[in-house]
Amino acid sequence: xxxxxxxxxxxxxxxxxxxxxxxxxxxxxxxxxxxxxxxxxxxxxxxxxxxxxxxxxxxxxxxxxxxxxxxxxxxxxxxxxxxxxxxxxxxxxxxxxxxxxxxxxxxxxxxxxxxxxxxxxxxxxxxxxxxxxxxxxxxxxxxxxxxxxxxxxxxxxxxxxxxxxxxxxxxxxxxxxxxxxxxxxxxxxxxxxxxxxxxxxxxxxxxxxxxxxxxxxxxxxxxxxxxxxxxxxxxxxxxxxxxxxxxxxxxxxxxxxxxxxxxxxxxxxxxxxxxxxxxxxxxxxxxxxxxxxxxxxxxxxxxxxxxxxxxxxxxxxxxxxxxxxxxxxxxxxxxxxxxxxxxxxxxxxxxxxxxxxxxxxxxxxxxxxxxxxxxxxxxxxxxxxxxxxxxxxxxxxxxxxxxxxxxxxxxxxxxxxxxxxxxxxxxxxxxxx
Numbered sequence: 001x002x003x004x005x006x007x008x009x010x011x012x013x014x015x016x017x018x019x020x021x022x023x024x025x026x027x028x029x030x031x032x033x034x035x036x037x038x039x040x041x042x043x044x045x046x047x048x049x050x051x052x053x054x055x056x057x058x059x060x061x062x063x064x065x066x067x068x069x070x071x072x073x074x075x076x077x078x079x080x081x082x083x084x085x086x087x088x089x090x091x092x093x094x095x096x097x098x099x100x101x102x103x104x105x106x107x108x109x110x111x112x113x114x115x116x117x118x119x120x121x122x123x124x125x126x127x128x129x130x131x132x133x134x135x136x137x138x139x140x141x142x143x144x145x146x147x148x149x150x151x152x153x154x155x156x157x158x159x160x161x162x163x164x165x166x167x168x169x170x171x172x173x174x175x176x177x178x179x180x181x182x183x184x185x186x187x188x189x190x191x192x193x194x195x196x197x198x199x200x201x202x203x204x205x206x207x208x209x210x211x212x213x214x215x216x217x218x219x220x221x222x223x224x225x226x227x228x229x230x231x232x233x234x235x236x237x238x239x240x241x242x243x244x245x246x247x248x249x250x251x252x253x254x255x256x257x258x259x260x261x262x263x264x265x266x267x268x269x270x271x272x273x274x275x276x277x278x279x280x281x282x283x284x285x286x287x288x289x290x291x292x293x294x295x296x297x298x299x300x301x302x303x304x305x306x307x308x309x310x311x312x313x314x315x316x317x318x319x320x321x322x323x324x325x326x327x328x329x330x331x332x333x334x335x336x337x338x339x340x341x342x343x344x345x346x347x348x349x350x351x352x353x354x355x356x357x358x359x360x361x362x363x364x365x366x367x368x369x370x371x372x373x374x375x376x377x378x379x380x381x382x383x384x385x386x387x388x389x390x391x392x393x394x395x396x397x398x399x400x401x402x403x404x405x406x407x408x409x410x411x412x413x414x415x416x417x418x419x420x421x422x423x424x425x426x427x428x429x430x431x432x433x
Contacts, residue, residue, distance in 0.1 A: 036063055037093040039286050041070070043128060044105040051076060053093050057282075061089050066112065070128060081134035081290045085122040088112025090261050090280035090290065093402045096192035098125065098225055100135065100199035105129060107137065109192055117254025117263050120145075120185035120207070137225070138203065142232055145207035146219050149182040152177035154359045156207065157216060157241075163234065172241040174214060182218075183210045195222055204267040217317060219240045220268030251316060251329070257319035259344035260287065262326075267305070274305040274312035277326060289347035298342050301330040317389040322421050323350060325387045337396065337403045339387040352386050355393075366413070367395075373406040375399060393422060 027120045038052040050071045054089045055063035061344040064087030092142045096107040104389075108126045113119055127140035149160035157169040157177060171177050188208050192201040221234040252275040255262040260281025266275045276298045279290040304310040317339075319327040324342040329335050339349040356363065358381070366380050376397065383397040393413065396405045410423055417423070 006385065010226055022231055031339045035284055036066075036091040037094045037287070039095055039108075039372050041095045041108055041128070042104050042106040043070070045102075047072070049292075050075075051093055051095070051108050053091055055087065055091065063087055063089070063112070064160075065213055066091070066110075066124065068108065068110070068134075070131070079128065079131040079134060082128060083124045083126065084136060084140050084238065085110070085112050087122060088114055088132055089116070089257070090181065090263055091265075092278065094192065094281060096125065096201045097194075097198055098127075099227070109138075109190070113263070114186070114224055117255070117261055120188050121184075121190075122314045123187055123190045125203075136411075137230070138223075138232070142223070143190075144184050145184065145187045145205065146221050146234065146237065147209070150182035150184050150209055151180065152211065153179050157182060159209070159219070159239070161219075163237075165240060169217065169239060169241060171216060172243040175214070175242070180211075182216065184208070185210075191267055193302075195306065204269070206266045206268050214241045214244065218266065218268045218273070220266075220273075222269070236269050238270050240268050242272065245307055252313050252317065253318040255319045257324070257344070258285075258321040259319075259324070262291075262316055262319065262324075270309060272305060272311050274302060274314060275314060276302065276328075277314050277316075279385060284346055286345075288402065290342070291343065293347055293349070294341075297338070298328060300353065301328055304330055315386045319344070321345075322419070323388055325389065327387060332416070335403075336398075337385070337398065339385045341387060352382055352384070354420065355388075355417070355419050356382070356413065357418055358382060360416050363413075366416075367406075367408065370408055373404055376404050376406050379428055388422060 025062055034055055034057040036055050036057065039051050041049050042053040043049045050069065052069045053066065055066045057063040064084055066083055067088060068081045068083060070080065072078055090113045092111045095106040096109050098107050110124045111191050111301045122411060123138065123143045124136050124213055127135045127137050146162050147159055148162055151158050155177060157171060159169065160168045186208060187205050189206040190309060191204045193204060194200060195202045201208045204310065205221055205223055207219045209219065218240045221237040223232050223234055225232055249330050252264060254264045260279055263278040265276050265278050277294055279287060279292070280293060281287045301312045302373055310332055313329040315327045315329070321344065324344045326340045328338045328340060343350055344346065352358065364378055376399070383395050387395040391410050392407050394405050394407045396403055410417060
């Protein structure tokens, strides 16, 4: 979404508002001509406003000259802030609540990836309690993460953490480290959730140790701000070493595709981990709608994780112009798989009866004839759980506590296929990053 540079500049000069950045307001506004993200924000108990993130998006997707604008219900500009982030990719906004109490006031979590979905992100949390003095209560120092030094020596990983503690780790089975520095960048992920049910969100941060593009460990902690000192404290610090994964194992991988990017959010706590998808796209309305759908679908699985009952993972089965097919995975020793199939142009769920003509009396007999999984018989109807991977349709149902899957080439179901464009897509691996 674009807005004329002169129009934005004039608004600033007419309003005469003071910027919280040292940069001159009209200069910022003149460059920040693309709406990158937009969310509602509870400014006070009586007032809900709109938070907008503007920036100058370059052809490669990188956005700089970032500017947060806060507008009331009449779209009148109330205040603005240039966050201390030079720029980034796949920028996101999220309203959160850091402080418990009677106040309904929310804060704003800003994220900007510093590369593709593999890379760390810059995170900031902004407080608009004083509109004339917008504060970054979670700033650049906190966004750098938990690790202050990391190197390998004699086959061991040596870490120094933000609290001064040092750890010596043996790499996971199959992993090898060469003597020298380990890369750790900043936080890869930051997730807001009220962990202790006190009415205030904690921040679950995750940082990754890497050597020669090989992930070696995840370092996670829960961040909580002290009510009196306003300093951040970390607890439940966890270091989880990572075994190498085959290139064809894409569980918990992000994905670039026509509509945007599936980003990865990860949390690591003692005894558990959860990874879930977030969507970033050029169309802000689509981005919000898709993320609302993803939040709703992931909610129950994340609750099981927060309670220590299960881990969570996900897998992009297929992502192209025709369909976004995701698999959500939950469990510890045994796992439940839930399939989510979405129209990437509208963020609406796709039902199986929109893909296949289930009313055709020949469909079930053919499905049973082609089915090679003898534990499954399709009697009256097809199951609700399904996904598409490449040019194959997979049907899934839970039998005796186990998810049973049967696969069918879409070409063999051509007669019944209502969305024949699904046969014309690229394979998932063709667009992998």
